[in-house]
Amino acid sequence: MAALNEVQVHAPDVSAARSLAALAIAEVRRIEAKYSRYRADSVVSRINAAAGGAPVTVDEETAKLLDYVDACFRQSRGRFDPTSGVLRRAWRFEPGASIPGLRELRPLLAAIGWHRVERTPDTVRLPLAGMELDFGGFGKEYAVDRAATVLREAGAASAIVNLAGDLAVLGPHPDGSPWRIGVQHPRKRQVALAALPVSCGALATSGDYERYLEADGVRHCHVLDPRTGRPARGFQSVTVHAPSCLVAGSASTIAMLLGRDAGLSWLESLELPYFAVLEDGIIVDRFRSGP
Amino acid sequence: MAATEDAEEGRRPRAPLAALTQAALALPIVLASARAGAAQVGEVGFAALGYKERGLIKVTEPVLWGRLQVDDVWEFEASGALDIVTGASPELVTNLPGTPVQSVTGASINDRRRTAQLRAKRRFGDFSLSVSRAVSNEEDYHSHAFAIQGEADLDQHRTTLAIGLGKSNDRVGSSIDPALDERRDTREYLAGVTQVLSPLAVVQSTLTVTRGKGWFNDPYKSTLTFYPDEILPVLFADRRPDHRNAVAWLTRYRRHFPGASGTLQADYRLFRDDWGIRAHTLELAWQQDLGERWSIRPALRYYTQGAADFYSPVVPRPRPEVLSSDQRLGAFGGLSPSLRLVLRLENGLTVEGTAGYVHDAASLRLGGGGSEAFTTLRAVYGILSLSRAF
Amino acid sequence: MRASLAVLALLAAAACTPVAPYQRGYLARPDMAMEPAQAGTAKALEKTYSAKEAAFGGASVGGGGCGCN
Numbered sequence: 001m002a003a004l005n006e007v008q009v010h011a012p013d014v015s016a017a018r019s020l021a022a023l024a025i026a027e028v029r030r031i032e033a034k035y036s037r038y039r040a041d042s043v044v045s046r047i048n049a050a051a052g053g054a055p056v057t058v059d060e061e062t063a064k065l066l067d068y069v070d071a072c073f074r075q076s077r078g079r080f081d082p083t084s085g086v087l088r089r090a091w092r093f094e095p096g097a098s099i100p101g102l103r104e105l106r107p108l109l110a111a112i113g114w115h116r117v118e119r120t121p122d123t124v125r126l127p128l129a130g131m132e133l134d135f136g137g138f139g140k141e142y143a144v145d146r147a148a149t150v151l152r153e154a155g156a157a158s159a160i161v162n163l164a165g166d167l168a169v170l171g172p173h174p175d176g177s178p179w180r181i182g183v184q185h186p187r188k189r190q191v192a193l194a195a196l197p198v199s200c201g202a203l204a205t206s207g208d209y210e211r212y213l214e215a216d217g218v219r220h221c222h223v224l225d226p227r228t229g230r231p232a233r234g235f236q237s238v239t240v241h242a243p244s245c246l247v248a249g250s251a252s253t254i255a256m257l258l259g260r261d262a263g264l265s266w267l268e269s270l271e272l273p274y275f276a277v278l279e280d281g282i283i284v285d286r287f288r289s290g291p
Numbered sequence: 292m293a294a295t296e297d298a299e300e301g302r303r304p305r306a307p308l309a310a311l312t313q314a315a316l317a318l319p320i321v322l323a324s325a326r327a328g329a330a331q332v333g334e335v336g337f338a339a340l341g342y343k344e345r346g347l348i349k350v351t352e353p354v355l356w357g358r359l360q361v362d363d364v365w366e367f368e369a370s371g372a373l374d375i376v377t378g379a380s381p382e383l384v385t386n387l388p389g390t391p392v393q394s395v396t397g398a399s400i401n402d403r404r405r406t407a408q409l410r411a412k413r414r415f416g417d418f419s420l421s422v423s424r425a426v427s428n429e430e431d432y433h434s435h436a437f438a439i440q441g442e443a444d445l446d447q448h449r450t451t452l453a454i455g456l457g458k459s460n461d462r463v464g465s466s467i468d469p470a471l472d473e474r475r476d477t478r479e480y481l482a483g484v485t486q487v488l489s490p491l492a493v494v495q496s497t498l499t500v501t502r503g504k505g506w507f508n509d510p511y512k513s514t515l516t517f518y519p520d521e522i523l524p525v526l527f528a529d530r531r532p533d534h535r536n537a538v539a540w541l542t543r544y545r546r547h548f549p550g551a552s553g554t555l556q557a558d559y560r561l562f563r564d565d566w567g568i569r570a571h572t573l574e575l576a577w578q579q580d581l582g583e584r585w586s587i588r589p590a591l592r593y594y595t596q597g598a599a600d601f602y603s604p605v606v607p608r609p610r611p612e613v614l615s616s617d618q619r620l621g622a623f624g625g626l627s628p629s630l631r632l633v634l635r636l637e638n639g640l641t642v643e644g645t646a647g648y649v650h651d652a653a654s655l656r657l658g659g660g661g662s663e664a665f666t667t668l669r670a671v672y673g674i675l676s677l678s679r680a681f
Numbered sequence: 682m683r684a685s686l687a688v689l690a691l692l693a694a695a696a697c698t699p700v701a702p703y704q705r706g707y708l709a710r711p712d713m714a715m716e717p718a719q720a721g722t723a724k725a726l727e728k729t730y731s732a733k734e735a736a737f738g739g740a741s742v743g744g745g746g747c748g749c750n
Contacts, residue, residue: 338721438743
């Protein structure tokens with residue numbers, strides 16, 4: 001997690017605030033270590049290394065997290081797929097990189113399919129060598145929720161955990177006023193498009209501006225559709241407010257993967273407040289006048 | 292590929308948030324309760340009505356209601372009301388003073404009416420079906436009603452079609468005549484369409500056909516007529532046809548004006564029945580936002596009705612088969628201004644106060660020709676309503 | 682009859698502009714609902730007027746009768 005991450009806590013004194021913040025940060029680091037693709041000893045790396053081989057035993061936290069991911073896979077009709085990380089090998093979001101064609105994508109698409117992953121209550125097995133599990137689509141949001149939970153259990157009532165825009169708010173400022181959360185302008189860095197008042201709950205944003213390639217005036221972003229291998233179109237960004245960051249993050253990611261009309265329909269069906277910027281720049285503010 | 296995608300979209304389950312939340316709850320995380328903007332599960336409410344007619348009737352009516360949504364698929368509604376009517380009701384129309392007038396016999400009434408309603412509604416994707424049951428009981432009147440209604444959302448919820456069937460079985464008695472025990476059975480048929488016209492406007496039009504058979508007479512009313520050429524007057528007890536078929540056509544229009552932060556609400560109802568009554572109801576209201584929590588709604592309602600064929604304040608000669616001098620079947624018009632104030636709080640509490648004035652008179656009838664025996668009605672009412680969404 | 686023709690004209694002439702799902706914000710306002718008053722207020726109002734008038738009926742069925750005397 002290389003972006004700006006912060007924990008803000010209101011507490012009776014500075015040392016109390018520091019120790020609460022430390023608790024939250026420790027929990028974030030724990031989850032990062034446990035599910036990072038970049039660490040050879042993480043749960044994810046062990047599962048990926050055993051692809052095509054024997055099932056890997058996982059603990060309850062991992063099993064329940066994968067249950068959640070399974071629910072997202074179902075609700076998104078297969079678009080939210082944690083095995084789609086292999087597309088990374090064809091899509092490099094760096095200057096000078098080219099748009100992959102069908103020849104590069106086809107072998108990768110053959111290694112994608114959450115429905116093929118074999119699970120029992122305490123094991124996971126990727127049936128094909130080359131298949132990969134990637135927690136990047138929900139790991140950060142889970143870390144936010146866990147950090148917020150440890151803060152709440154430690155007695156914090158007014159705090160915010162923010163991991164690069166995916167955040168959870170425990171309660172308003174001590175004077176009762178809500179935290180004002182800026183929605184990043186999808187096309188202008190350092191500019192906020194709107195300031196949303198949030199007293200509790202979580203906010204997560206999915207956007208096409210974090211990593212992308214631009215060719216012929218068309219933006220190809222890092223949110224990739226596992227069925228075609230191509231980037232999602234229709235939104236510049238989607239921000240959702242939900243009781244947990246996991247739900248907010250999945251909701252916004254699934255909206256982007258569904259495209260404009262189906263995505264908006266999906267967001268409406270959730271009946272959660274949301275803020276979306278469409279591909280053509282139109283803003284849909286359903287944050288205050290929500291259902 | 293596009294066609295199959297669309298087909299898949301249409302079959303997406305109706306409870307995605309519930310599915311995700313349930314899976315998230317299994318994890319060791321504590322879900323915050325999001326703001327009031329998130330999905331509601333239900334509401335409970337209480338209202339009280341006070342109504343006073345000039346010197347005549349006073350009604351207080353506490354109403355309790357509740358609504359509960361289960362699983363995003365089922366919705367249950369229940370409500371109960373208690374009417375407490377005190378005062379006196381006009382029972383006799385006599386022309387002894389020369390021209391026909393209503394007279395109250397002096398007996399005061401203290402009536403209690405209990406009503407209860409239950410409704411269950413189930414969603415099947417874009418369709419929904421609801422069944423309801425209502426009962427109403429007072430000392431001299433008992434009613435059971437049953438209804439079933441179906442709705443279909445078309446064109447991505449821009450058009451909604453509704454069809455309904457209802458059946459009502461009433462038993463009429465009399466507190467002054469214990470031997471009276473008559474039935475009245477009614478069937479109702481409803482068809483309606485709601486159409487979104489633009490992001491700012493929506494219209495609904497509903498047609499209801501009612502067919503009733505049975506006892507429609509009012510057991511407490513009669514007409515006493517003196518003729519200049521006869522010594523003895525004629526007393527005719529209220530007697531109405533044994534059937535009543537009616538059509539009501541209600542159209543409602545809502546248009547929001549974002550610049551003014553207000554909404555125009557217009558309702559029009561056309562009514563005709565085979566008793567010869569033609570009536571129009573028009574209500575215009577403007578609901579104005581005053582900040583985030585308050586809104587105010589001034590409204591004006593106009594009502595006009597023509598008399599029933601068998602309405603007459605005097606008994607004609609020769610004596611007819613059916614006759615009623617109940618001025619509610621006469622020709623008159625009514626103007627009713629009202630004002631409502633609404634307070635909505637973030638925690639889901641809503642407080643609503645409505646005050647209104649009712650003025651019914653023969654002179655207000657559209658096009659003139661109001662019944663000359665019509666006694667002008669002047670009444671005020673106040674309603675206070677509280678509800679809590681959760 | 683003229684009143685009913687006017688209503689039909691309103692419905693026919695109402696230019697139905699396309700409404701995308703994301704434009705439904707205003708339509709969800711409470712004062713845009715067909716019944717903008719709370720359930721208790723609405724019941725009380727209906728009873729108040731129908732007890733003094735011959736016309737009845739509206740947007741729902743199965744409400745039961747009334748021995749309004």
